[in-house]
Amino acid sequence: MPLLHIENLTHSFGATRALVGIDLKVERGEIVALMGANGAGKSTLVKILSGVLTADGGTIALKERPFAPKTPHEAAGAGIATVHQSTDIVGVPGLTVADALLLHRIAEHRTSLFVSRSGLRREAKALIDAAGFSLPLDRDFGELAAAERQLVAIARALADKADLLILDEPTASLSSEESQRLFDILRRLRAQGIAVLYISHRTADLQAIADRALVMRGGRIVASFSRPIDFSSAIQSMIGRRLDAVRPDARPVGNPVLEIRNGQLAATSVPFDLTVKQGEVVAITGPIGAGKSRLLSAIFGVGRFACGEMFLDGRPYRPRSPAEAIAAGVSMAAEDRHRSSLMPAGWPGHSLAATISLPHLTKWYRKGFLFGNRERREANRAISRFGIKASDPLASVWSLSGGNQQKAVIARWEAEPSRLLLLDEPFQGVDVGARREIVEAIRVRTDRATLIATSDPEEAYEVADRILTIDRHALLPTAADPTTNLAITGT
Structure with a gap:
């Protein structure tokens, strides 16, 4: 039995x-x-x-x-x-x-x-x-x-x-x-x-x-x-359909959006340079603890570089907080959505619509009056664009599956223009079908630069124009892979 x-x-x-x-x-x-x-x-x-x-x-x-x-x-x-x-x-x-x-x-x-x-x-x-x-x-x-x-x-x-x-x-x-x-x-x-x-x-x-x-x-x-x-x-x-392993097509890119010169994440780590251009999706991969999350956090103003200079659209950029980063046009979906991006169930702001609007409240409601029309409108756009399976824009985000929660977190940063989108492990707990939908939503935007941290090389190949490897808090050049159309380079 x-x-x-x-x-x-x-x-x-x-x-x-x-x-x-x-x-x-x-x-x-x-x-x-x-x-x-x-x-x-x-x-x-x-x-x-x-x-x-x-x-x-x-x-x-x-x-x-x-x-x-x-x-x-x-x-x-x-x-x-x-x-x-x-x-x-x-x-x-x-x-x-x-x-x-x-x-x-x-x-x-x-x-x-x-x-x-x-x-x-x-x-x-x-x-x-x-x-x-x-x-x-x-x-x-x-x-x-x-x-x-x-x-x-x-x-x-x-x-x-x-x-x-x-x-x-x-x-x-x-x-x-x-x-x-x-x-x-x-x-x-x-x-x-x-x-x-x-x-x-x-x-x-x-x-x-x-x-x-x-x-x-x-x-x-x-x-x-x-x-x-x-x-x-x-x-x-x-x-319910075939999923062909399509890798990104090469596409033209614009001027540098993010530049890091002689960056050091730790006092003892090797300095590195990094440039991410407009219209470009760059993936950083490497083992857990190598510094992927630390790098994205430093760019977003959560952490600090031990040394080096950072530029955004050619101007000096050194945010002291996430609020300063967001004001400069930098947005980030952190690794653990449950702890960093979602309000607890039962709290104000735990609906799908409120999840998307949360970082934009001061911009959308400048005089302190909260009207639901903008929230519901953006939530309906997200449901349509990302294929979020939700019964209603006001449904609790905790009633959604993990993949649909992740779509909501990324949709949050699609609701307003940005110059640089940072995504830390964006496909964690996401099935292959939903992953493809997220990849398409990320790559359709050519008005910004996107920097992704992932510990899964397969995910990096699927989404990125360039792939970088990080080890011991420093970016390393990676040998070109002739079997793909990706330019896999150091910077």
Whole structure:
């Protein structure tokens, strides 16, 4: 008998049918990839299995027993551990990484209430050693990068010894080395009889780890593939059409918009020059921690260069804050949209329309009067232009899938003219179909320069006119690739 057996599972949000008769089996010791475009129903299915939502109809059996968890705690107690794409619930600023690793155990009284700091640290170190990760146990959780928070979440889930581990885009923020380490861990878990439901848009991940791939579209499972998995057919099933791997056509560019001369991100790093011209899309790729986010943050006024000069349209440019950068015509979508770009659910400003208008409030409403017409108009334009799947411009952005949330964040900066657009990991957690729509929206603009940071070379090839490599906080020249029409150069 299968470990997990789902029959005719349904769920609706009002008139929207998110799941339409899902049938699914997962065996012990099996890694099953779940593929699907944003809005296909993957997140709804995971939330039902995790006890966040309750199914409208159908049955679920776990270990041959009826399974209908009403809370995440109940689901975890039954043997299902879930690592969500957003890691905000894993820990809070002010706690150390060791605290965050053991927080759920303390809350559930699974460890002593009088544990010493040294004892807590030893127990936390045992968890990460078992997971095979390296984490700064004494650092404030709020200071962690997205990749490190993801490792904390995965280490906690692995420590719970679940029968079924659900991973939602687990490598989206991980380096190649960290991803390989995770794959080794998953293979060990598979050998121990633990099943894994692995949600990802990265075909390289699925090729490396999946025993089987299931494709969701429109709330249904529409295709199943066994190893060796035909990912071309799987992607075609996922989006309902062929997706040809088209790389950008060469196009003319204008004058320099951004110039960095002898820039140093750290006092000990090698100086570099960077020029990005009008109409040009430049991608910076490299391992996590190499300095991609730090570079974009310094350009946007969040951080500082240790040395060097910066020019915008030929004029000296050194913003002291994001507000100064925005006023100069520079905009940025940061790496972690959940923490940096979206208002919490239930707060004023959590709707799709308000998400788009947030950085433009002082410009759109100079006299302090807030009228919704402009917000709704821009939100409707974004829905049309980016293909955002939203029931209404006033719908909560948290009701949207991850890919549609990312479209909304990028649409925010399309609502006003800008000279330079900075995008940090813009395709994180975005399916291939939505990624293509975002690429087209980025490249259609020729009135500005665009600088993108991505840890995925495949994404860089798909979107960029030029690709640069960063290592140890310095840009390096990259050898030209004769198989593409991209000019891959140093500056």
